């Protein structure tokens with residue numbers, strides 16, 4: 001991408017000549033005749049380098065430096081001055097200008113200055129990038145976070161990773177189960193071996209069996225060649241059995257046998273194959289209730305729940321939100337080539353009080369969407385989906401006291417219910433009301449239950 005240069009100067013001939021010369025040198029150049037329009041272009045064009053005159057009809061170049069630095073701190077400003085006194089230069093430097101140059105310009109001098117600034121910028125970027133790489137070993141899998149509960153989980157991951165034992169990861173949808181599975185793989189001595197993920201839901205039993213263990217030619221109609229299964233593909237690496245709760249019960253007993261005996265037969269095969277992969281399983285269901293209802297084998301549960309990691313929903317680790325917001329802004333800045341600096345205060349407040357039924361996945365999507373819709377600098381409520389926007393003060397449609405009280409009651413009850421894992425008796429006890437009152441209020445306020453449970 002060519003270097004972007006913005007020229008702010010009221011002298012038309014000088015401005016357009018200079019732009020033409022810079023364009024001939026392959027710079028992407030835009031111009032503005034006054035400070036006000038110049039500032040608008042700083043936001044829209046996001047220049048890398050700004051050449052600003054000092055004396056302009058509306059405001060002085062020194063004066064607008066503050067605004068430029070505030071709205072686009074990554075830009076480097078070169079002050080162009082016909083009154084090349086040392087004082088003006090010192091003042092400009094003090095305010096944060098990268099350099100200054102005397103008018104009339106010597107074009108070669110200007111090019112040298114631009115080159116030097118650009119080289120420095122690249123160097124700083126590289127250093128920042130390297131520093132990130134070094135400090136991000138575990139954090140490169142974006143698990144670094146501030147909340148105590150996540151710190152404990154990171155400790156668990158580090159402890160269990162090298163042991164090769166089976167791990168069961170539980171947590172609502174979007175809490176990062178697959179990410180944790182990958183982190184365990186990365187921190188194990190299997191990290192150079194394959195990580196193979198398979199979602200156990202939505203397969204017919206026979207198909208899932210052949211996906212897992214492979215089949216031999218002729219094993220069933222349509223098996224026209226031998227097919228390797230995921231356990232074989234994983235080799236000595238890690239096999240991630242996602243949504244294990246959805247595995248058909250009869251296949252669960254086959255899996256149990258494989259885990260016990262560390263070997264398996266491909267469907268229709270007679271040659272036994274060794275099972276060397278480490279197994280990590282995940283579910284967003286309550287396996288205990290699946291056991292009670294006969295949908296999950298108790299013996300398999302005890303075999304896989306050797307080491308359980310339960311990921312809390314985002315609404316129970318609000319202190320992670322600012323970290324995650326920064327993480328996603330940085331990620332999408334890179335991917336979408338934009339320059340967001342952060343989010344507005346009211347959006348952060350909203351994020352901290354919202355329930356996040358879709359957990360980190362929902363937060364990630366909300367930020368990505370907002371970064372497409374907002375001004376390129378700050379995420380404001382303008383970029384939020386309608387249902388979230390209605391929760392912010394500024395667009396709150398609440399008309400009267402009754403509606404306001406109901407809105408508060410609704411979100412308060414939901415918070416308490418979710419803290420009690422939707423156990424209504426316990427929630428009623430905490431709220432110091434009769435369970436029947438709670439049921440009535442839930443019906444009145446149309447509170448139905450956790451959105452994410454299956």
Ligand SMILES: Nc1ncnc2c1ncn2[C@@H]1O[C@H](COP(=O)(O)OP(=O)(O)OP(=O)(O)O)[C@@H](O)[C@H]1O
Nearest residue numbers: 142143172173174175176177178179284360361364
């Ligand atoms: N701690 C985290 N830091 C940054 N990103 C995260 C974190 N946890 C999860 N994510 C991101 O959130 C999204 C959802 O994570 P993931 O797919 O691991 O969730 P899951 O628990 O497996 O969800 P599901 O049950 O729906 O399969 C992914 O894009 C993931 O990269």
Ligand SMILES: [Mg+2]
Nearest residue numbers: 174177178242
């Ligand atoms: Mg998943």
